[in-house]
Amino acid sequence: xxxTRDEIIxxxxxxxxxxxxxxxxxLGISLRDxxxxxxxxxxxxxxxxxxxxxxxxxxxxxxxxxxxGIPIVNKRISVTPIAMVAESxxxxxxxxxxxxxxxxxxxxxxxxxxxxxxxVQKGFxxxxxxxxxSIPDALSRTERVCSSVNVATSKSGINMxxxxxxxxxxxETAKLTAEQDGIGAAKLVVFANAPEDNPxxxxxxxxxxxxxxxxxxxxxxxxxxxxxxxxxxREADLGQLSEAIKKMAFKITRVGELIGREASRRLGAxxxxxxxxxxxxxxxxxxxxxxxxxxGLKRCGAHGTTAALALLTDAVKKGGAMATSYVGxxxxxxxxxxxxxxxxxxxxxxxxxxxxxxAMTCVCSVGLDMIAIPGDTSVETIAAIIADEMAIGxxxxxxxxxxxxxxxxxKAGDFVEFGxxxxxxxxMPVNPFDSSVFARRGGQIPPPIQSLTx
Amino acid sequence: MDILVTxxxxxxxxxxxxxxxxxxxxxxxxxxxxxxxxxxxxxxGDKKVDEPVxxxxxxxxxxxxxxxxxxxxxxxxxISDVLANANVNIxxxxxxxxxxxxxxxxxxDIAKSTLSFDELTKQLSxxxxxxxxxxxxxxxxxxxxxxxx
Numbered sequence: 001x002x003x004t005r006d007e008i009i010x011x012x013x014x015x016x017x018x019x020x021x022x023x024x025x026x027l028g029i030s031l032r033d034x035x036x037x038x039x040x041x042x043x044x045x046x047x048x049x050x051x052x053x054x055x056x057x058x059x060x061x062x063x064x065x066x067x068x069g070i071p072i073v074n075k076r077i078s079v080t081p082i083a084m085v086a087e088s089x090x091x092x093x094x095x096x097x098x099x100x101x102x103x104x105x106x107x108x109x110x111x112x113x114x115x116x117x118x119x120v121q122k123g124f125x126x127x128x129x130x131x132x133x134s135i136p137d138a139l140s141r142t143e144r145v146c147s148s149v150n151v152a153t154s155k156s157g158i159n160m161x162x163x164x165x166x167x168x169x170x171x172e173t174a175k176l177t178a179e180q181d182g183i184g185a186a187k188l189v190v191f192a193n194a195p196e197d198n199p200x201x202x203x204x205x206x207x208x209x210x211x212x213x214x215x216x217x218x219x220x221x222x223x224x225x226x227x228x229x230x231x232x233x234r235e236a237d238l239g240q241l242s243e244a245i246k247k248m249a250f251k252i253t254r255v256g257e258l259i260g261r262e263a264s265r266r267l268g269a270x271x272x273x274x275x276x277x278x279x280x281x282x283x284x285x286x287x288x289x290x291x292x293x294x295x296g297l298k299r300c301g302a303h304g305t306t307a308a309l310a311l312l313t314d315a316v317k318k319g320g321a322m323a324t325s326y327v328g329x330x331x332x333x334x335x336x337x338x339x340x341x342x343x344x345x346x347x348x349x350x351x352x353x354x355x356x357x358x359a360m361t362c363v364c365s366v367g368l369d370m371i372a373i374p375g376d377t378s379v380e381t382i383a384a385i386i387a388d389e390m391a392i393g394x395x396x397x398x399x400x401x402x403x404x405x406x407x408x409x410x411k412a413g414d415f416v417e418f419g420x421x422x423x424x425x426x427x428m429p430v431n432p433f434d435s436s437v438f439a440r441r442g443g444q445i446p447p448p449i450q451s452l453t454x
Numbered sequence: 455m456d457i458l459v460t461x462x463x464x465x466x467x468x469x470x471x472x473x474x475x476x477x478x479x480x481x482x483x484x485x486x487x488x489x490x491x492x493x494x495x496x497x498x499g500d501k502k503v504d505e506p507v508x509x510x511x512x513x514x515x516x517x518x519x520x521x522x523x524x525x526x527x528x529x530x531x532x533i534s535d536v537l538a539n540a541n542v543n544i545x546x547x548x549x550x551x552x553x554x555x556x557x558x559x560x561x562x563d564i565a566k567s568t569l570s571f572d573e574l575t576k577q578l579s580x581x582x583x584x585x586x587x588x589x590x591x592x593x594x595x596x597x598x599x600x601x602x603x
Contacts, residue, residue, distance in 0.1 A: 007601045008559050069592035212462045254599040270484040
């Protein structure tokens with residue numbers, strides 16, 4: 001036999017007991033050839049192109065899942081930022097395009113479609129403005145469409161007009177989906193340094209530098225890493241801990257590499273990247289917080305959490321980088337509160353605050369993710385939360401993001417329920433002091449001195 | 455003139471058996487894989503383009519079958535029966551008890567299988583249900599990728 005019995009048992013155990021899975025196969029599709037002068041014409045072109053290019057995605061993913069025995073949880077599509085595609089339309093409301101994307105997603109049987117997006121880090125074009133204005137309506141009238149807006153980069157600084165606008169859009173989107181606790185805002189991300197090849201939602205879009213089509217794979221596996229950490233003796237030092245996580249990250253990523261190569265071959269689309277992120281789900285044991293707690297913290301959010309998360313993220317990257325030829329996307333560890341049973345518990349116990357989460361985002365892969373805040377939080381406070389997070393990304397040359405849900409009618413301590421992968425979350429209190437003069441100043445925060453690398 | 459031939463350029467020629475490009479044209483690897491898969495011969499000038507070197511995707515030959523459950527009479531016989539009917543050759547077989555559960559691992563050759571992999575898996579798990587054991591079949595590459603550099 002080519003493999004030892006123990007190796008085979010280990011793999012079986014990882015899948016059956018520790019929730020190893022491929023979180024997503026995301027097919028990136030360029031829509032740059034779908035432009036037109038009327039919105040209905042563009043929407044039709046987009047629907048037709050998605051149905052043509054995406055027809056094989058679900059069958060192929062199901063085949064791979066059967067043959068390799070590794071669950072593939074989500075099948076997704078990302079598209080060119082719609083602000084660019086729709087810019088030439090005369091109409092100003094882009095909702096019909098979102099509806100066409102949603103219909104294509106349902107007809108193809110995919111879980112999410114991302115790319116109702118705009119890149120406005122330095123200012124707005126007409127298309128960008130129209131798209132931003134269409135977001136609340138588009139997200140409240142669709143189920144599977146995800147939207148993202150990049151408002152900052154390390155090279156251009158932070159567009160504070162866009163930040164304030166996003167504060168308003170997030171609040172409006174939540175209000176329009178109030179009967180579902182503001183779920184619309186859970187499909188909307190504000191980015192600094194958004195990657196062009198991210199397979200994860202809600203922030204996936206097919207960047208302008210990408211090829212016609214591409215296959216990107218997002219791996220998962222917090223449960224597997226948790227098992228490794230838990231099985232180490234309490235005396236194991238942090239070097240040994242890092243080493244053990246690295247080895248497991250390698251194995252997890254190899255599975256992603258295998259599935260990615262096969263998917264690319266069968267779909268006839270070039271293989272893009274593997275995103276090395278550990279992505280939690282609300283399932284028990286599939287939690288990033290539990291890994292940090294297994295390292296020796298009573299609750300995620302206790303002092304030491306940022307250091308533990310930094311160690312985890314670094315070890316995952318080092319192990320994963322060797323396992324795949326092309327790393328991209330967000331690559332790190334996600335800390336979405338509502339999607340992680342351990343985070344939910346920590347937040348409900350008062351161990352985890354927004355301020356601690358903000359500190360953690362300095363060392364994790366993205367940012368403030370899936371956090372419910374009181375529904376009466378002001379637009380300016382939401383904008384200020386976004387501005388803080390964008391500053392972390394811009395100065396540290398990393399991707400940061402804010403996906404925050406001002407839950408209508410809820411106050412701190414209440415719970416919101418989104419269901420499925422989006423989970424449930426305790427409403428977290430925000431700092432009550434006012435930041436509105438700062439948030440309303442507008443203009444552009446200049447790029448930092450670190451950006452002058454040429 | 456095509457300076458660079460990508461997958462999408464080639465897809466416009468999908469009905470042809472042979473496609474000629476002018477000298478010095480660059481053909482991307484994805485385009486070459488596509489051509490190979492669809493039996494299109496590519497020429498740059500009068501020189502035939504080499505077939506791409508495949509990094510993975512060798513045809514399916516082996517699979518690993520694992521059986522986990524209560525030990526009882528007839529498990530191996532039952533599983534082997536399904537495999538024999540499908541013309542699947544058993545290359546290696548090992549059994550052990552892990553945490554009190556009977557665990558059998560088989561490495562099989564499915565190159566000459568009369569059933570599709572999908573159908574084989576279904577028949578195996580149906581037989582597994584009759585025997586009250588869990589049967590999983592996976593292509594061998596998973597183990598290769600995970601445990602070998």
